[in-house]
Amino acid sequence: MVLEIKPTQALRLWREVHLDLVRDTQSDLSVRQTAILLTIYLELPPHTVRGLAARLGVTKPVITRALDSMGKLGLVSRKRDEFDKRNVVIQRTVAGALAVEHLADLVTARARELGPA
Amino acid sequence: MVLEIKPTQALRLWREVHLDLVRDTQSDLSVRQTAILLTIYLELPPHTVRGLAARLGVTKPVITRALDSMGKLGLVSRKRDEFDKRNVVIQRTVAGALAVEHLADLVTARARELGPA
DNA sequence: CGATAATGATACGGCCCCGTAACGATCCGG
């Protein structure tokens, strides 16, 4: 069940999906924001600011600001941890799940279109 | 030779590569710049500003500015078209080819690591 | 020729993001 993909296929897949993303005016997330979004939706909760910062190898303000902008878009939400009020727990939203699903559709669709070599 | 990839695999692949890109301080290209770079290196020359703008569905200044910054990084170069001096021909560089190859390595490596489902 | 069209570059105002440094709030150990 290993995914065998050749370099040429990988590049074409990457290009086609990126062209889709550029044309799709709605979702203009940066590379960092995309990495954060996918980490939140693919890895097991709970997610915290410092945890994501360590996971991505960036500083905490980067996470805070990304959560700010993604929160405005409704892709994530935040809640104080009641047991340790210093912590903030990052939560998933319906809109965020839809955005992730949309991205999955994009990638799988473009992968299907790839010819040999 | 169709590339069969499941939604879960697509998302994990996308996330792993994006994490690599975020950690790799060197290459912080935007989504638009990545789309431009891959179009230049995967599609047949010649490439022009207006051609890329139409291909990506963006305005010409977007291409001009992207070529400026990518030119500073040595990823592409520009040359006046001698037959029609209004045109600018975008050319590939060694550094650009290496960057594209590096991206291909990243994607194929992460794809190989993907487990089933 | 001269007027018009086309190409790429530039100016402008605005917005977002970055890294460093500091901050308030909260927890914890002595």
Added chain:
DNA sequence: CCGGATCGTTACGGGGCCGTATCATTATCG
């Protein structure tokens, strides 16, 4: 109880990218 550690946020200065409008240069055609 209180000083230090931890957590997330904010302030600051700087830089990049955006879209619109405009520009200089070059080509085309009557």
